[in-house]
Amino acid sequence: MPQPPAPRKTLGRPPRISREEVVTTARRIVDTEGVDRLTMRRLATEIGSTPMALYHHVRNKDELLVLLLNDYATRTLHRPELPAQPRERIVVAAATIHGALAVCPWIVEVLTADDLMATSALWFVEQIVDGLVECGLSPERAVHGYRAIWYYTAGEIVVRVTAARRRTEDDRPTYREQVFADLDPSELPRLAQVADHWAPLTAEDTYLDGLRALVDGLLAPR
Amino acid sequence: MPQPPAPRKTLGRPPRISREEVVTTARRIVDTEGVDRLTMRRLATEIGSTPMALYHHVRNKDELLVLLLNDYATRTLHRPELPAQPRERIVVAAATIHGALAVCPWIVEVLTADDLMATSALWFVEQIVDGLVECGLSPERAVHGYRAIWYYTAGEIVVRVTAARRRTEDDRPTYREQVFADLDPSELPRLAQVADHWAPLTAEDTYLDGLRALVDGLLAPR
DNA sequence: GCAAGTTTTTATACATGTAAGGAAAATAGC
DNA sequence: GCTATTTTCCTTACATGTATAAAAACTTGC
Incomplete structure (x- = not known):
């Protein structure tokens, strides 16, 4: 009973x-x-x-979304095998976070909230900071380096996702297309030169290239 | 009459x-x-x-905000004297855009909209792309490089502004503080090591450092 | 001058997040 | 059992963005 x-x-x-x-x-x-x-x-x-x-x-809908993001991260953000080489470890750790977040477009509202502080993501942060330290940065510079990587990563996702969103809910020609059509080649020669390829160029996924460049730059001797 | x-x-x-x-x-x-x-x-x-x-x-309130941003950019984003050296020109151009946008916190909703395509900002984009080309990048790689710089720049602003916003409208301890208080030093030694200084460290303005690193990395030989 | 067509303005209505205040359901002290 | 206290829940109300449909103010063709 x-x-x-x-x-x-x-x-x-x-x-x-x-x-x-x-x-x-x-x-x-x-x-x-x-x-x-x-x-x-x-x-x-x-x-x-x-x-x-x-x-x-x-507390409010925003917090609910943050909780959803944490929940999502906890369930899908699994720790991969990381390379031993610290530089590559940084890249893979950042790229893993990026990959997990990029497929989840509704987070944009939340992404900007704070740095990624789901407990499951902290391990990745640790890997990045640790990798930077192992490459010779001071702990302080390593934190700043991680922040730079996070800015780049979050920015990439936010810009890409909202651009895509705007494209779908909108059939009129983009403001961008408009602007590029009226480019004055004598004033802005480089942009005029690439104007035709701008859309496909910016549609390419170059996150990894940029990430590598950033990490290289962070680790280069000053 | x-x-x-x-x-x-x-x-x-x-x-x-x-x-x-x-x-x-x-x-x-x-x-x-x-x-x-x-x-x-x-x-x-x-x-x-x-x-x-x-x-x-x-079209809607969002578009109004975009127009406001363009208006704002047109009025306040003046072309500075740029250094002759291309690498430094890139840095100054990007930093100028960043400085103009960073003081204008309400744009966050809009910033993510698209790349900055106000006509007044295009000149800066031109400078960046041109600088990258002058440093030996192909036009395609230069556009990608510009995009990386933009991701980093937009990400920095968005993350910083929304973090600040959340801090003001919120008196409870941050989720972040919570997390850092409960750090397990054996699992996440680096983070535990810097935990005490995390807040001041991440409050520092290191945009320029990160930008320089990114540009350096973009220009380094592959 | 009148009907048709075009663009702008207005009136009305709805979905949404959430503030404010009170009601409900429990425990604790008597 | 009764009251006070605490926590959770519900009712109502409001501000906001915006969809929809109709009205208003024009031009054009006759």
């Missing part, structure tokens, strides 16, 4: 939903219907509650 | 407000009261019209 629930230690009305349930349900909605469908009301009805009840488990 | 207005050529009901007026008024609101106060309703009453009328001159 069912034990009466052990006497509660906590004060106040017992919660009917948990932060975890909120996040899990939100994840299901995002996974199955896309992040656009994730509204507080929708989430509330899905969970059998009311919108404002969610706000006792999540 | 006032000439009767020349017979209009355009069809349809004559506009009572112009795109320019919309942007100018929006700018005034942003300048005097901050970007938070810029709402479509507020803008409409300020301009003596109705919210939906604005949508005939501006």
Whole structure:
């Protein structure tokens, strides 16, 4: 026979939903219907509650998205075999984070939030900082180096994703196309020279090249 | 005596407000009261019209912000004396853009929009691409190099600004502080080592250092 | 002058995030 | 059992961006 629930230690009305349930349900909605469908009301009805009840488990929608990102990172960001050579280790660690985030376009709102501080991502940060130190940087410079790598990585994702988003929700010619069509070759010769190839050029994925360049530059003797 | 207005050529009901007026008024609101106060309703009453009328001159609020950014860039982004040496020219051009954007925190929503394509900024892009070519890169690689610089620059601004924003609207301890307090030194020794200095370290402005490293790396022989 | 067509403006309506205040459900002290 | 206290939940309300449809103010062709 069912034990009466052990006497509660906590004060106040017992919660009917948990932060975890909120996040899990939100994840299901995002996974199955896309992040656009994730509204507080929708989430509330899905969970059998009311919108404002969610706000006792999540500070606001932004925080919910951060939690979703952490959840996502924890589940999909597995530690790869890293090369022994520190420079290459840095590159692979950064590229792994980048790869995991790049396929998850809804994070843009959140990405900018803070540096990636999901516990699962910290290991990668450690690898990067450690690699930089092993290559001769002081711990302080190594942290700055990691920050630079993070700026570059986050910037790449944010710019690329929002550009893509804007392209889909928009059939009119891009402002960019417009501008490149009216380029004055005598004023801006280089841009005029590459104007025709600009779109395909900037569509190429050169994250790794840029990352390598940045790491090389960070490690080069001053 | 006032000439009767020349017979209009355009069809349809004559506009009572112009795109320019919309942007100018929006700018005034942003300048005097901050970007938070810029709402479509507020803008409409300020301009003596109705919210939906604005949508005939501006596709949506996002586009309005893009226009504001362009307007801002056109007014404040003046061409500096650039060094003759191409490498340094790249750095100064990028740093100038960065400096102009960094003081203008409300652009974050927009920055991610696309690359900076205000006509006034194109000159800087030209300088960067040209500098890279002068240093021996092919035009294609130069464009990719510019993109890397832009990713880094935009990422730095976005991350820094939103981190600052979150700090002000939030008095609870940061997630980051939380995480760094619970660091396991045996698992993440480097991070534990710098944990105490993390906040001040990441608060330092190291944009230029990172930029130099990136440019160095882009120009290093492969 | 009138009908048709075109562009701008207005009125109305809806979805969304979330603030404010009160109701509900538990414990603790009496 | 009763009251105070604490925590969670619910109801209501508001500001905001913007979709939709109709009205208004023009030009053009007749």
